[in-house]
Amino acid sequence: xxxxxxxxxxxQALLDTISQTAEDAGREASDIxxxxxxxxxxxxxxxxxxxxxxxxxxxxxxxEAQAHWQERRAAHADLExxxxxxxxxxxxxxAVALFDVIETLDRDKLARALRKAMDETGRTPRLYVQVNTxxxxxxxxxxxxxxxDFIARMxxxxxFQIEGLMCIPPVEExxxxxxxxxxxxxxxxxVARLSMGMSSDFETAIRLGATSVRVGTAFFGExxx
Ligand SMILES: *Cc1c(COP(=O)(O)O)cnc(C)c1O
Numbered sequence: 640x641x642x643x644x645x646x647x648x649x650x651q652a653l654l655d656t657i658s659q660t661a662e663d664a665g666r667e668a669s670d671i672x673x674x675x676x677x678x679x680x681x682x683x684x685x686x687x688x689x690x691x692x693x694x695x696x697x698x699x700x701x702x703e704a705q706a707h708w709q710e711r712r713a714a715h716a717d718l719e720x721x722x723x724x725x726x727x728x729x730x731x732x733x734a735v736a737l738f739d740v741i742e743t744l745d746r747d748k749l750a751r752a753l754r755k756a757m758d759e760t761g762r763t764p765r766l767y768v769q770v771n772t773x774x775x776x777x778x779x780x781x782x783x784x785x786x787x788d789f790i791a792r793m794x795x796x797x798x799f800q801i802e803g804l805m806c807i808p809p810v811e812e813x814x815x816x817x818x819x820x821x822x823x824x825x826x827x828x829x830v831a832r833l834s835m836g837m838s839s840d841f842e843t844a845i846r847l848g849a850t851s852v853r854v855g856t857a858f859f860g861e862x863x864x
Contacts, residue, residue, distance in 0.1 A: 641684055641860050647691035649858055650675075657852070660845045671845055674721055674834075676855030677707060679862035688859070689715060697742075697853050699724025701733050708737065723805070723834070723853055725779045728752040735762050742767040742805040742834050745779050750797045765802045767834055768793070770824060772817040773809035780806065783824060790828045803832030803850065814840040818847040 650673075658668040675688055676697040685707055688696075694717050698704035704720065712718050721740040731752035734741055741764045744750060757763050768790060771780030781789045793799040804825050808817035818835050825833055825848075836844025838857035845852065856862065 641687065643687040643690055646684060646687040646859065649860075650688070650691050650693055653854060653858060656842065657845065660842045664846045666845070670850055672851040673858075674723075674851050674853045675858045676723065676837075676853050677859065678703060678724075678855065679864075680855075680859045681863065682707075684859050685711065693858075695719045695721065695851075697721045697723040697855075701726070701730045701737070705733065705737060721834075721851075721853075732756040732759070735760055735764055738764050740765045740767065740802075742803070743769045743779065744793070744799075744801075745769045745771075745781055747792070750793060750799070754797045754799075766793075766799050767803040767805045767832070768801055768830075769805045769807075770821055772806045772820050773812060775809055778807065778809075783820065786824055787828055790830070801828075801830055803834055804828075804830055805834035807837075808835075808840075815843045815847060818844050818849065822848040 653673060657671055661668040661671055672695055674695050674697040675693050677685055678699050708720055719739045721742055722734055722738045723742050726734055726743050726749060728748055735756035744766050769780040770786060771778050771782055774782055790801055793801055804821050806817055806821045808814040821833055821835055832850040833848050834851045835849045836852040838854050841852035841854055
């Protein structure tokens with residue numbers, strides 16, 4: 640069992656590390672958002688995180704996110720929910736209804752479904768494009784070479800403002816190379832924010848320009864299987 644104070648302590652330790660790492664890198668800590676990744680975590684832990692003051696959460700499945708947050712949101716109007724997992728087009732409307740940020744825009748078909756859901760509901764979640772920096776066959780995301788055209792199309796054809804880029808580096812490679820590449824692609828394409836870094840490598844990500852880090856196990860403890 641994780642107690643409320645365990646989560647509060649771990650969260651504070653993460654915020655301290657984020658501040659120190661930012662300062663060492665000559666950055667403002669306030670420019671970096673700690674996203675607590677709450678997938679496959681218990682209800683008790685979600686409530687402990689809320690009690691500790693955490694308000695920004697990441698989820699990788701729409702249905703699970705609805706179960707975790709739909710009711711809690713009613714009690715916490717200041718919640719910010721971010722989708723960080725792959726999105727199927729048939730879930731686009733549900734995602735637009737729930738999330739404040741969708742970080743995994745990665746194809747035209749999804750862009751069309753999101754545009755339609757936004758037009759129908761008037762809700763406009765902020766959007767990140769997922770980049771497959773390692774060009775892995777099994778991983779979602781736009782290949783780096785295709786990114787300029789894709790972003791241009793998102794802006795001109797769909798009227799999307801692209802807030803940021805997101806990546807998940809290949810497990811067997813040094814993450815820093817991928818974070819540096821994502822930062823370069825953001826600069827080249829006029830994109831302001833970078834979602835990169837997880838429990839094991841968020842400090843590297845901050846040194847390389849991350850504006851949000853997605854931390855699961857280091858925040859909550861091990862996930863349920
Ligand atoms: C699960 C997940 C995380 C968090 O991973 P940890 O190693 O537990 O910090 C971050 N990003 C994505 C996309 C995830 O699916």
